[in-house]
Amino acid sequence: MPKLLRAVALLCLTAFVLPASAAHAAPVPRERVDAVADAIAANYFDPARGKAIADELRRDAAGGAFDTLAPQALADALTARLRPLDRHFRVRWNGDGAAMPAHVAGSRRPSPQANHGIVAAETLAGDIGHLRLGEFAHFEFEDADAPAREAIDAALASLSGTRAVIVDLRGCRGGSPNMVGYLASAFVAPGADIYNTFRTRGQALSEAPRVPYAAPRTKVPLYVVVDGGTGSAAESFAYTLQSAGRATVVGERSAGAANPGATIDVGDGFSVFVSDGSPVNPITRTNWERTGVVPNVAATSLDALDAALRLARATR
Numbered sequence: 001m002p003k004l005l006r007a008v009a010l011l012c013l014t015a016f017v018l019p020a021s022a023a024h025a026a027p028v029p030r031e032r033v034d035a036v037a038d039a040i041a042a043n044y045f046d047p048a049r050g051k052a053i054a055d056e057l058r059r060d061a062a063g064g065a066f067d068t069l070a071p072q073a074l075a076d077a078l079t080a081r082l083r084p085l086d087r088h089f090r091v092r093w094n095g096d097g098a099a100m101p102a103h104v105a106g107s108r109r110p111s112p113q114a115n116h117g118i119v120a121a122e123t124l125a126g127d128i129g130h131l132r133l134g135e136f137a138h139f140e141f142e143d144a145d146a147p148a149r150e151a152i153d154a155a156l157a158s159l160s161g162t163r164a165v166i167v168d169l170r171g172c173r174g175g176s177p178n179m180v181g182y183l184a185s186a187f188v189a190p191g192a193d194i195y196n197t198f199r200t201r202g203q204a205l206s207e208a209p210r211v212p213y214a215a216p217r218t219k220v221p222l223y224v225v226v227d228g229g230t231g232s233a234a235e236s237f238a239y240t241l242q243s244a245g246r247a248t249v250v251g252e253r254s255a256g257a258a259n260p261g262a263t264i265d266v267g268d269g270f271s272v273f274v275s276d277g278s279p280v281n282p283i284t285r286t287n288w289e290r291t292g293v294v295p296n297v298a299a300t301s302l303d304a305l306d307a308a309l310r311l312a313r314a315t316r
Contacts (some may be wrong), residue, residue, distance in 0.1 A: 028073050028268075033061040035266035036078060036091060043264060043274045044086075045200050053085055071095070077272065086275050087257035087290060088232070094269040116148040117175060120168075121155035126313040129159030132168035136175030136183070136233045141210040148179065156186055156213070159188075164221040164312035167237070170251065170301055174232025177207045177260070182239050185212035187222050187247070194244040196236060196279035196287070198260065205277065207236065221315040222247040223308040226293055227301035236279060238293045243283045248311065250297045251304035258289035273284035 037054035044050025044054035060066070060081070066074055067254075075093040117135030124130050139146035159165060165187075181195055188194060195208035224238045224247045235254045241247035259275030266272055278285045299307040 006138070029066040029069055030061045031056060031270060032074060032266070033066055033078065033268050035270065036272045037061075039264040039266050039272050040082075040274055043261070045259065045261075045274050045275055045277050047201060052254075053082070053190040057081070068185065069217055071269065077275050078272075086259055087255060088259050088261055088273055088275045090273045092263075092271050092273075094271070116151040117172075117179075118151055118155050121158050123159065123162055124166075124309065127161075127163045128309060128312045129162035129165040130168060130170070131159060131165065132170075133154055133172050133234070135172065136177075136179035136237070137183075138176035139178060141178065149182065152179070152183060153213075160215070160217070162220075164223070164315055165217070166223045166225060166305070166308045166312060167247075168225045168305060168308075169230045169234040169238060170227045170304060171229040171233070172234035173229070174234050174236075174257070174260075177205075177233060179207070179238065180233050180236045180240070181207040181209040182211075182213060184237060186216050187208050187218065187241065188216060188244065189218050190216065192244070193282050194240055194246070196240060196281050198277035198279050200277045207279070209238070221312060222314055224249045225304045225308050226254045226295065227252040227304060228255060229301075230293070231257045232260065235288050235293050239281065239288045242293065248297060248308075249293060249295045250308040250311065251295050251299055252301055253294055254288065254292040256288060256290045256292035278302050 019231065037057045040057070041051050041054035044053065066077060069077055071093045072095075075091045078091040082091070116137035117133050119129070119134045120130060121130040122130050137148035137151070139148040177198070184194070190212050195206055198205040198207070222241065224241060226235070226238050226249060230238065231254065235258065238247070238249050238254065242249045259278045261273060261275035261277065263271050263273050278289070281287060297307060297311065
């Protein structure tokens with residue numbers, strides 16, 4: 001066979017063999033999907049369900065569902081695939097390949113905001129207290145001088161003479177269960193059995209504060225304003241007091257993200273938020289996952305505060 005024909009034949013043979021050989025090696029997207037699945041299987045609060053979710057994800061990947069996706073598109077596709085199963089699931093990709101921050105919205109210890117998440121603490125016309133939160137800032141009960149607790153104490157004290165209180169949680173994505181329990185205790189009797197218990201793989205953790213608010217206002221008319229941007233710990237506050245019959249919830253149905261957890265680095269700039277706990281309310285025996293908190297009084301996000309003010313001003 002002439003040399004040129006032999007070279008062409010060898011080239012064709014190589015072109016034919018390489019794809020077959022490459023088929024035995026998992027494409028990089030499959031490796032990332034497998035790492036995400038491992039994180040879910042190892043950390044999801046319900047081990048059996050976590051394994052089932054991980055197995056289904058691996059089957060999708062083995063079928064080539066993600067093979068052609070670039071990193072950001074892969075993160076988005078995985079988030080879209082997982083979010084209907086748990087509203088806290090989120091896959092992120094950090095383009096520089098560095099590990100993602102350990103705590104994000106929905107985590108038990110979110111990063112602090114200015115003034116510890118307190119956006120406003122003011123008295124509005126009609127002698128109505130308005131407390132708006134952008135975050136439920138974390139503090140440890142053992143820390144007697146915790147700045148976040150001092151800040152919420154000061155805010156509540158500034159509203160202590162008002163004839164009604166509105167807690168405005170529109171756009172509040174969540175935060176710390178410790179702050180949820182502590183703020184709720186400012187409106188119920190000490191020892192009230194209203195607090196959620198979080199079921200995890202190894203233990204049950206209560207949202208009941210170990211050190212409740214010192215001067216609760218158990219009779220003040222209370223309204224909680226929510227919208228579609230109200231999530232996680234913010235929903236917990238609204239759901240807890242609504243279920244106890246202690247607050248009227250006004251606004252839009254909330255996000256429906258009940259299960260807290262943490263962000264897990266799975267390599268190559270990818271991370272996944274996995275829920276490692278799920279709340280159970282002592283009154284409803286369930287939670288607000290996927291259903292959201294359903295308002296007692298419906299109003300658009302823009303109109304919700306005005307609607308709550310009208311209700312508060314009409315209260316005798």
